[in-house]
Amino acid sequence: MTEKIITKTEVEYVAKLAKLELSEEQKELFSKQLNDILSFFAKLKELDTEQIEPAFHSHITHSTNHFHEDIPKPSLAQEVVLNLTEHKQDGYFQVPKIL
Template sequence: MKITRKEVEHIAHLSRLEFNEEEIGAFTEQLNSILTYFDKLQEIDTTAVEPTSHAIVVTNVFREDEVVVPSPREANLANAPDQEGYCFRVPKIIE
């Protein structure tokens, strides 16, 4: 077992997802078979190998610090599911 049911529940919480009992069971099984497949990576010795995070090396991209016209507030808010007075409306955060 690579990953237990309890771990799957924890990962779901970190992912801000929730599943019913049956889905948790199915995920546990599928993730286990996928993670077992990944075991073959352990065959390779990577002790002195640098990790690649980007295929093309581009570093320090600078630009002039110029004032630009930002997108209008109305446009930024137009796709929000709930808004009020130029703000995104969310459920109460503070007890």
């Protein structure tokens, strides 16, 4: 079985994708742990799934989505939602400079 071994560089790349910043220690530890876990996951390759459909296109217990009429209903008031943060201005969320 060929196993994808995740390198420290790949760990850094994945962290970047996930918007996470890792310390050097974490990078070392995660490289090792992620390798162990991924080698264990590679067990799945033993099972022939050539003719099998993936499970994600329908809910597992009932095959249809529930839709409701497109009628606007009241949602949480703007001030209630903005109360969840100190970082706001003129009815907007305030964030640091984007670039």
